[in-house]
Structure formats: C-alpha cells, structure tokens
Amino acid sequence: MSSPERSATLRDAVGLGLAVGLYGVAFGAAADAAGLNLWQAMSLSALMFTGASQFALVGVLGAGGSAVAAVGSALLLGTRNTVYGVRLVPLLQPRGGLRRIGTAHWVIDETTAMALAAPNRALSKLAFLVTGASIYLTWNAMTAVGALGAAGLGGTARAALDAVVPAAFLALLWPRLRKVFPEAATQRRVAVGGAVVALALTPVVPAGVQVIAAVVAVALAGRPRATERPTASEELA
Amino acid sequence: MSGTGLWAAVLAGSLGCYLLKLAGLSVPSAWVEQPWVARIVDFVPAALLAALVAVQAATSGQHLVLDGRLVGLAVAALALALRAPFIVVLLLAGAAGALVHVLAG
Numbered sequence: 001m002s003s004p005e006r007s008a009t010l011r012d013a014v015g016l017g018l019a020v021g022l023y024g025v026a027f028g029a030a031a032d033a034a035g036l037n038l039w040q041a042m043s044l045s046a047l048m049f050t051g052a053s054q055f056a057l058v059g060v061l062g063a064g065g066s067a068v069a070a071v072g073s074a075l076l077l078g079t080r081n082t083v084y085g086v087r088l089v090p091l092l093q094p095r096g097g098l099r100r101i102g103t104a105h106w107v108i109d110e111t112t113a114m115a116l117a118a119p120n121r122a123l124s125k126l127a128f129l130v131t132g133a134s135i136y137l138t139w140n141a142m143t144a145v146g147a148l149g150a151a152g153l154g155g156t157a158r159a160a161l162d163a164v165v166p167a168a169f170l171a172l173l174w175p176r177l178r179k180v181f182p183e184a185a186t187q188r189r190v191a192v193g194g195a196v197v198a199l200a201l202t203p204v205v206p207a208g209v210q211v212i213a214a215v216v217a218v219a220l221a222g223r224p225r226a227t228e229r230p231t232a233s234e235e236l237a
Numbered sequence: 238m239s240g241t242g243l244w245a246a247v248l249a250g251s252l253g254c255y256l257l258k259l260a261g262l263s264v265p266s267a268w269v270e271q272p273w274v275a276r277i278v279d280f281v282p283a284a285l286l287a288a289l290v291a292v293q294a295a296t297s298g299q300h301l302v303l304d305g306r307l308v309g310l311a312v313a314a315l316a317l318a319l320r321a322p323f324i325v326v327l328l329l330a331g332a333a334g335a336l337v338h339v340l341a342g
C-alpha cells in the first residue's frame with residue numbers, strides 16, 4: 001500500500017471526526033433542553049452513538065412524547081445502519097463474534113462513507129477504524145461540553161437554545177435535500193410530506209406520536225427504481 | 238417524565254440501535270438488499286427529520302405555536318442555502334431566537 005494514500009486516508013478520517021464532533025455540542029444542548037441530565041446525554045453518545053437517532057430520541061422527549069414514541073423514532077432512523085452493515089461486511093470482513101460485536105458499534109453514516117470511498121480493502125479497514133475512533137472521541141467529548149454549557153443557561157439564552165434545536169435538525173436534514181443528492185426532488189417531497197403530517201396530527205395525537213406517524217410520507221417516494229442504488233459516500237455528498 | 242422513564246428510553250433506545258447495527262453485519266445480505274427495504278430506508282430519514290424540524294420549531298405540547306423558534310429556523314434555512322458552516326448556522330438561529338425573545342419582552 002502506498003504511503004501517500006495511507007496518509008490521505010488518515011487525514012480525511014481525522015478531519016471528518018473533528019468536523020462531525022461539533023454536532024456533539026448541539027446534541028448535548030438539545031438533550032439538556034429536552035430535560036435529560038448530563039449522564040443521560042453522555043450515555044446516549046457513548047452507547048447509542050448514531051447522531052440522527054440520538055437527536056430524534058431527545059427531540060421526541062423534548063416535545064413531551066412518551067418513552068415508547070422516542071425509542072420508536074430512534075429505531076426507525078437506526079434502520080439505516082443495518083443497510084450500511086450489509087455493505088460493509090465484504091470490505092471489513094469482521095471475523096468471529098467478538099470482532100463483529102465491536103465493529104457493529106461504529107457502523108454509522110460517516111464510517112460507512114469513508115470505508116466505501118477508500119481505494120482498497122486494507123485502507124477501507126483503516127478508514128473505518130480511524131474515522132470511528134476520531135468521531136467517537138470528539139462526539140462524546142463535545143456532547144459533555146454542550147450539555148454542561150446548556151445547563152448553565154437562563155432566560156434569553158434559553159430562548160436562543162430553543163431556536164438552535166430545530167436549526168440543528170434542519171442542518172441534519174439539509175444535505176438530503178440538496179440537488180447533488182440522489183433523487184433530491186423525491187427527498188424534498190417526502191420531507192415536506194413528513195412535516196405536514198406531523199403538524200396536522202399534533203393537535204390530535206399524544207406528543208411524539210406525530211413524529212413516528214410521519215413515516216407514512218415515505219409512500220410519496222413511490223416504487224423502487226430499477227437504477228443502481230447510491231453509495232453511502234454519495235449520500236453524504 | 239421521571240428520571241427512571243428517561244433512563245429506560247436512553248437504555249432501550251441504545252440497545253435497539255446497537256442491535257440494528259449488529260444485524261447488518263450478521264444477517265444474510267439478501268434479507269436487507271431488497272428494493273422495497275432499500276427504498277423505505279433511503280427515505281425514512283427525510284420524513285422523520287422533517288417531522289422533527291416542524292415539531293421542534295412550531296409546536297408546544299399539542300398546540301401549534303409561532304414564536305422565535307420559527308424565526309430562528311428561517312434564518313437557519315437561509316444560512317444553509319448560503320453554505321454557511323454548521324456552527325455559524327446554529328449561532329445565527331440562536332441569535333434570531335434570542336432577539337425575538339427580547340423584542341417580545
């Protein structure tokens with residue numbers, strides 16, 4: 001394996017880890033705004049370790065939803081990682097039960113994208129491990145910073161935080177709506193549908209249920225196409 | 238919600254999300270790589286994240302509410318459209334929310 005490729009992989013993996021880690025601040029703050037304490041926020045980052053599901057869980061709890069609704073929406077978003085795992089098996093070839101149990105914890109958007117984008121299998125493994133390690137460390141550290149920072153806020157700063165939380169969700173959603181994303185127009189249609197369903201149901205269903213019910217908007221995506229599926233790296237573009 | 242209820246959600250959600258990851262590495266790929274499964278999984282995030290944006294920005298309990306959060310969201314959308322970095326998007330949204338809070342007194 002050539003050394004320039006190896007250092008490029010390392011550089012990209014560490015750089016991505018630092019960039020994504022910033023989201024950890026927003027997550028920690030969102031968890032605090034939803035009424036979770038520091039240890040609950042940190043447990044989510046350490047144990048769940050998949051950003052969109054973590055945001056969904058605290059988002060539903062923050063909206064007054066039940067634990068069941070919160071866990072349900074986290075699991076719906078977590079199904080993505082199952083598909084990523086299937087794509088990663090040929091690259092990472094995790095042999096044995098223990099190796100697989102360890103590998104599974106780091107199967108997320110970013111590690112999948114980096115492993116799939118690497119030029120060969122050895123670098124795929126390296127990219128997966130280094131991206132996983134750098135994101136895991138920064139994400140957990142930044143979660144603590146966000147949760148502690150938000151806990152000290154009051155009055156006007158609290159109002160600022162209330163406005164930051166939906167903005168953080170929008171930032172999470174935004175890449176899927178951009179023109180470069182595969183089937184961006186369909187993604188937009190589904191997104192608008194999901195928002196409309198959630199708002200329409202808000203007055204009539206228990207808090208949190210409207211978020212899960214919004215998955216019916218996936219029907220707006222229509223039938224599967226015969227064309228090839230996008231790779232995870234394209235999905236992150 | 239009680240501390241116990243929150244912990245239950247945290248731990249059950251974490252275990253479930255981990256098992257979903259583990260399943261991908263463990264089940265035969267043919268189970269997952271079906272067109273309909275892939276279709277649904279590809280579009281669930283858009284529907285759910287958009288629902289969360291709407292609920293976080295414009296509801297309070299079972300009521301639709303218009304306040305500084307929606308102004309912050311509009312500012313965030315503009316910043317994202319202009320390719321602002323993530324942290325700038327959040328700071329601008331927070332500043333807008335705080336400003337509305339102060340003005341509305």
